[in-house]
Amino acid sequence: MDASPDPDLEAFRKTVRDFLHQTITPDIRAQAQRQAGIAAEPALGIWWLKELHKKGWAAPAWPKEYGGTGWDAARRHIFEEECVRAGAPTLWVSGHQLLGPVVMQFGTQAQKDFFLPRILNGEHYWSQGFSEPGSGSDLASLSTQAVLDGDHYIVNGGKIWTSHAHWSNWIFLLVRTAKPANKREGITFLVAPTDTPGITVQPIVSMSGEHETNQVFLDNVRIPVTNRIGDEGLGWAIAKYLLEFERAGSYAAQAQASLDEARIAAKSPDPVTGERQWDDPQFRRDFADAQLRVTAQSWMEKRVVSAISSGQNVGDAIASILKLRGSECQQAAQEVSVAALGPLGMADQRAALKPGSNEAAIGTPSAIRPTAKYLNGRAASIYGGSNEIQRNILFRFISAGQVP
Amino acid sequence: MNFDLSEEQVMLGRSVAAYLEKHWDQDRLSNGGTAARRALWQGIAADLGLLSVMVPEGLGGMGGGMIDAMVVAQELGRHLALDSFVPTAVYAGTLFKTADATQALESVGTGKMIVALAHTEPGQLSGARKVGTRVENGQLTGTKIMVAGAPLATHFIVSAQEDEQQTFSLFLLSADTTGITRSDFTMIDGQPASELRFEDVAVGAETRLGAIGAGADLHLHAADMATIAHTAEAVGMMETLIRTTAAYITGRQQFGQPLSAFQALQHRMADMVLYLEDARSLLYMALLTDPADTRAFERAVTGMKVKAAEALRFVSQQAVQLHGGMGITSELMVGHFFKRAMTVNENYGGPGFYRKRYEASLD
Ligand SMILES: Cc1cc2nc3c(=O)[nH]c(=O)nc-3n(C[C@H](O)[C@H](O)[C@H](O)COP(=O)(O)OP(=O)(O)OC[C@H]3O[C@@H](n4cnc5c(N)ncnc54)[C@H](O)[C@@H]3O)c2cc1C
Numbered sequence: 068m069d070a071s072p073d074p075d076l077e078a079f080r081k082t083v084r085d086f087l088h089q090t091i092t093p094d095i096r097a098q099a100q101r102q103a104g105i106a107a108e109p110a111l112g113i114w115w116l117k118e119l120h121k122k123g124w125a126a127p128a129w130p131k132e133y134g135g136t137g138w139d140a141a142r143r144h145i146f147e148e149e150c151v152r153a154g155a156p157t158l159w160v161s162g163h164q165l166l167g168p169v170v171m172q173f174g175t176q177a178q179k180d181f182f183l184p185r186i187l188n189g190e191h192y193w194s195q196g197f198s199e200p201g202s203g204s205d206l207a208s209l210s211t212q213a214v215l216d217g218d219h220y221i222v223n224g225g226k227i228w229t230s231h232a233h234w235s236n237w238i239f240l241l242v243r244t245a246k247p248a249n250k251r252e253g254i255t256f257l258v259a260p261t262d263t264p265g266i267t268v269q270p271i272v273s274m275s276g277e278h279e280t281n282q283v284f285l286d287n288v289r290i291p292v293t294n295r296i297g298d299e300g301l302g303w304a305i306a307k308y309l310l311e312f313e314r315a316g317s318y319a320a321q322a323q324a325s326l327d328e329a330r331i332a333a334k335s336p337d338p339v340t341g342e343r344q345w346d347d348p349q350f351r352r353d354f355a356d357a358q359l360r361v362t363a364q365s366w367m368e369k370r371v372v373s374a375i376s377s378g379q380n381v382g383d384a385i386a387s388i389l390k391l392r393g394s395e396c397q398q399a400a401q402e403v404s405v406a407a408l409g410p411l412g413m414a415d416q417r418a419a420l421k422p423g424s425n426e427a428a429i430g431t432p433s434a435i436r437p438t439a440k441y442l443n444g445r446a447a448s449i450y451g452g453s454n455e456i457q458r459n460i461l462f463r464f465i466s467a468g469q470v471p
Numbered sequence: 472m473n474f475d476l477s478e479e480q481v482m483l484g485r486s487v488a489a490y491l492e493k494h495w496d497q498d499r500l501s502n503g504g505t506a507a508r509r510a511l512w513q514g515i516a517a518d519l520g521l522l523s524v525m526v527p528e529g530l531g532g533m534g535g536g537m538i539d540a541m542v543v544a545q546e547l548g549r550h551l552a553l554d555s556f557v558p559t560a561v562y563a564g565t566l567f568k569t570a571d572a573t574q575a576l577e578s579v580g581t582g583k584m585i586v587a588l589a590h591t592e593p594g595q596l597s598g599a600r601k602v603g604t605r606v607e608n609g610q611l612t613g614t615k616i617m618v619a620g621a622p623l624a625t626h627f628i629v630s631a632q633e634d635e636q637q638t639f640s641l642f643l644l645s646a647d648t649t650g651i652t653r654s655d656f657t658m659i660d661g662q663p664a665s666e667l668r669f670e671d672v673a674v675g676a677e678t679r680l681g682a683i684g685a686g687a688d689l690h691l692h693a694a695d696m697a698t699i700a701h702t703a704e705a706v707g708m709m710e711t712l713i714r715t716t717a718a719y720i721t722g723r724q725q726f727g728q729p730l731s732a733f734q735a736l737q738h739r740m741a742d743m744v745l746y747l748e749d750a751r752s753l754l755y756m757a758l759l760t761d762p763a764d765t766r767a768f769e770r771a772v773t774g775m776k777v778k779a780a781e782a783l784r785f786v787s788q789q790a791v792q793l794h795g796g797m798g799i800t801s802e803l804m805v806g807h808f809f810k811r812a813m814t815v816n817e818n819y820g821g822p823g824f825y826r827k828r829y830e831a832s833l834d
Contacts, residue, residue: 203795205725228796273799274806275659280796337596339603344596349823405813409821410591410617413814414664415657429656429666430593430616438659442810445791446799453795455735 073141080145087153090118096154098422100432103439104279105446107156109192109234111422115156116189125187126163128312133171133179134187140375144317144368151320159231161193162186165309166239169256173297173305182258194235194261196226196283197306203228204456206241207251207303211285213242219289220244220257222265226283228450232268233281236261240285241302254302259290275442276417310452311386318393319365322400325437326358329400329407332433344407357403360396367392384464387457394447394454401441412438474755480542483524487546490519495552505622505663511553512623516582521556523580525564530573532580537561537696537758541703548707551804551811554662555620557704559586562697563628566641566689570680575626575643587624589615589667590690597820598827600638600687604631610671611642611650619814621646621665622655629669630686637684642674649673660811692762694819695772701815702754702779708815709747709783712790712808716740719794730793739789746782753778766832773829780822787812 091099098111106112119125127143129135138146163186170182185191202209211224222242232238238261245253261268265288270278297305333345333354344350367389374381405412414429420439428435448454464470476484494514515521524539526532533539540561547553559579563586567576578584592603593616604613611631621627624646630639644651650672653665681689717740720730730736753775760771787809791798798805816822 198796201724203725205727208725208727272801274801274810276801335594337599338594339592339601340596340599342596347596347823347827349826353823406821406823409595409597410817413617413658413660413817415659415661438813442659443799445788445809446796448792449795449799454792455733458735 076141076145079142080149083146083149084153086122086124087149087155091153091155095156099154099156100436101420101422101424102156103275103420103436104273104277104443105157105230106159108422109159109231111156112159113189113192116158120188125189126167128164129167129171129183133167133183140372144372147317148320151317151324154324159192161195161231161235161239162191164312165195166193166258168312169239169296169305169309172308173256173301177293178296191237192231192235194229194232194238194281194283196229196232196238196240198226198228200225200227200282204453206306207254209241209243209254211240211242213244213255213257213290215244215292216289218292220255220292220295222257222259222285222288222290224285226285228271228280229268229283230280232261232283233270233278238266238283239296241306244299251303252300254306255299256296256302256305257290258294258296259288263288263290265289273443273446275439276415277420277439277443279443311383317368318389318397319361319368322357322361322364322393322397325397325400325404325440326354326361328433328437329354329404332404332407344409350406353406354403357396357399360392360399364389364392364396382464382469384461384470387452387461387464390451391454391457391461397447398441398444401437401444404437405441408434408437414438476538476542480539483539484542484546486519487521487543488549490515491546491550491552495550504657504661508553508555508663509623512555512585513582515553515556520580520582522560522582525560525568526576526580530577530580532576537699540700541754541758544700544703545707548704549711551708551711551808554660554811554814555585555587555623557697557700558588558620559584561700562586562588562693565696566628566680566693569689569692570641570685572643572680584626585620585624586626586628587618587620587665589618589621589627590630591615591617597824602630602632602639604629604639604669606631606633606640606642606674609673609675611644611669611674612671613669615667615669617658617664618667619658619662619664621653621667622663627651627667628680630690631674633683638687639690640683641680641686641689642678643680644672644674644678658814660814661807662814695769696762698772698776698819698825699754699757701818702750702757702775705779705783705812705815706747706751706754708808708812709743709750709786712786712805713740713743713747715805716743716790716793719797736793739793743786743789746785750775750779750782769828770832773825773832776825777822777829780816780825783812783816 099107116125124136126135127138127146131137167186170178197206199209199211213220213222237258239258242255242257243253244255247253265286267284269282271280271282272278333350334343336343371381371385411430411434416429416435419426419428419435495511521543523532524535524543528534544557547556564579592614626646627644629642629644631642633640650670652668655663655665658664720736723730757771757775760768762768790805791809794805797803800806
């Protein structure tokens with residue numbers, strides 16, 4: 068056991084930092100500060116993706132042959148950490164984090180040649196059409212139908228919670244092509260441009276007032292068979308493969324950023340008395356509790372990253388553990404960052420929460436984001452497999468004797 | 472011992488509920504903004520005379536006490552309605568009573584006066600006994616932020632420093648007084664609010680509530696009374712959240728069975744009820760503690776607030792969680808309750824401030 072920094076990795080960290088220092092200007096940072104959703108709006112996000120593409124860093128997790136960086140898990144983690152620290156816009160992940168690996172694993176050569184470069188350069192902006200009104204946690208019960216008609220599928224049904232669908236030009240879909248007794252069979256993975264006739268996107272506004280997600284209606288949508296990824300009936304296996312990429316990810320850096328904001332806010336003295344919230348034992352205890360959650364998560368991430376980088380099999384349970392503790396520590400940190408604002412945290416800042424918005428903050432600029440982030444952050448324990456479902460999954464590993 | 476409401480109090484609760492069911496719905500709450508709130512306020516003041524619950528009969532009021540206020544606030548909480556009731560009827564009502572501001576008390580009772588508290592300032596910590604707003608040569612100057620309900624208010628209660636050495640004084644100013652500039656915004660619970668700037672606003676001695684420097688104590692007592700009413704509101708909110716969530720998980724099917732069949736969710740809902748009942752017990756304790764016994768009263772109110780805030784936080788977070796994706800939308804009531812839960816908890820200094828006071832009261 069040894070926690071001393073690896074010189075190669077530290078050199079890599081410095082390269083990343085230098086690049087971020089040049090690219091993430093104070094103006095970009097300020098714009099990114101005005102984003103409180105899961106990811107930055109495309110106006111900002113696609114700009115960032117293109118900058119990364121120029122540098123060859125658009126797809127940190129992809130192998131080199133497909134235009135990725137070929138970085139190992141340790142480097143990817145450092146890259147993510149540094150992006151958060153630099154205040155870079157949060158990238159929308161459906162294309163390079165979710166669909167990309169699926170196409171590499173299950174796609175035809177033609178599909179790889181067509182889709183992968185267009186994900187990399189930001190030309191295709193993807194949304195994920197998995198959940199349905201009747202099928203959330205029980206995703207396998209999905210009922211959107213696809214019937215083969217010559218060389219097309221005719222798709223009828225609908226999706227919900229399709230985030231960024233109103234901005235995306237492509238969507239990937241899980242559809243039902245057969246109704247066998249086992250509902251996990253008979254699911255197929257299709258992709259379609261969102262301007263295909265019969266696709267209608269309707270906004271869902273979140274409680275913080277943002278429009279980030281949608282309901283998508285599919286009405287006699289014709290999708291060519293060539294836009295099927297993998298064989299008919301392979302959809303569930305593909306979805307499971309994809310969800311592993313959705314559940315992974317680093318939470319600690321994001322959560323730490325919220326705590327760092329909270330610390331700064333709490334240290335500013337009352338102009339009348341000079342007292343600081345930071346010196347309030349009650350606040351400090353809440354802060355410390357959140358900090359310990361984040362620190363534990365950070366070391367868990369280090370352990371996992373190190374094991375993966377050295378080629379060890381970390382086991383599937385770890386994805387659930389990371390997601391559970393990650394979302395929990397993030398929510399705790401966000402809660403503290405709202406508390407640090409005191410009454411100011413109760414202002415609705417949505418007018419200022421737009422990229423490029425010049426709308427002044429209510430109170431101080433540092434008050435723009437934490438509350439909306441906290442409100443949106445409640446979704447982190449719901450999406451990507453809810454925390455209740457993750458605990459069910461974790462127990463399956465426990466009862467099978469695979470954990471601990 | 473008897474924890475039952477009187478017949479009149481039960482009737483009062485029913486009439487408030489009936490009125491709200493008819494005149495207040497979520498759509499007006501989300502989209503109606505200030506206009507809808509003003510309309511409901513007029514209705515409630517004129518039709519039900521609710522604002523006079525705590526005004527003595529001699530001044531044309533209903534002559535009730537905190538229990539009546541609790542009954543009303545709890546109904547308002549159940550329906551997520553009318554956020555100016557507690558600040559006006561209970562906070563200002565208590566303040567005016569304590570400071571012998573009889574005329575003001577009368578106007579509260581008739582619904583003519585709607586009050587907003589202008590106390591918070593940029594960077595101010597909760598429990599502050601000194602403020603940056605100052606009165607010099609009879610002129611008040613300063614900035615107040617997060618003034619909840621200000622765009623609806625006819626009057627502001629303003630904290631200001633008259634003397635370097637002392638704690639602040641309180642002033643009652645008409646909202647249209649020369650020298651007051653308002654810039655409006657909305658709070659996360661949909662309440663209209665403002666930042667207020669006071670520039671050389673003339674304040675005569677007749678606008679002061681109580682003595683010079685007495686404001687901090689007057690405020691704390693009125694805030695404690697208002698906190699009891701807000702806890703009643705919180706209890707009402709939790710009741711609705713729990714009922715709505717139980718109905719939701721019973722009605723929604725996943726994995727071929729209702730969500731309510733999953734034991735993890737049953738236990739979660741059981742915990743929500745446990746939190747609610749803790750809060751209700753401590754609400755009754757605070758209600759039934761004599762405010763004249765200042766030590767016992769402070770311990771009761773602050774202890775109640777600590778547990779009630781914990782309860783409201785847990786119940787509202789879990790209500791959202793158990794609704795899945797639907798919980799985080801602005802379509803369902805549960806998201807609106809969630810945001811109101813945050814502002815109710817933050818009122819008058821937030822849970823951390825009350826916990827410190829509770830811990831100190833154990834000494
Ligand atoms: C902000 C946001 C963005 C999203 N983006 C996308 C997207 O881009 N694409 C997409 O396809 N989907 C997306 N989702 C959907 C997300 O994956 C679902 O919300 C999630 O799977 C939960 O489904 P549900 O909302 O139907 O909740 P339900 O499944 O109805 O669950 C309700 C509650 O019951 C609990 N529950 C369910 N089953 C069990 C059980 N067996 N045991 C114990 N408890 C249980 C849940 O944990 C939850 O608390 C998004 C969701 C949100 C909130």
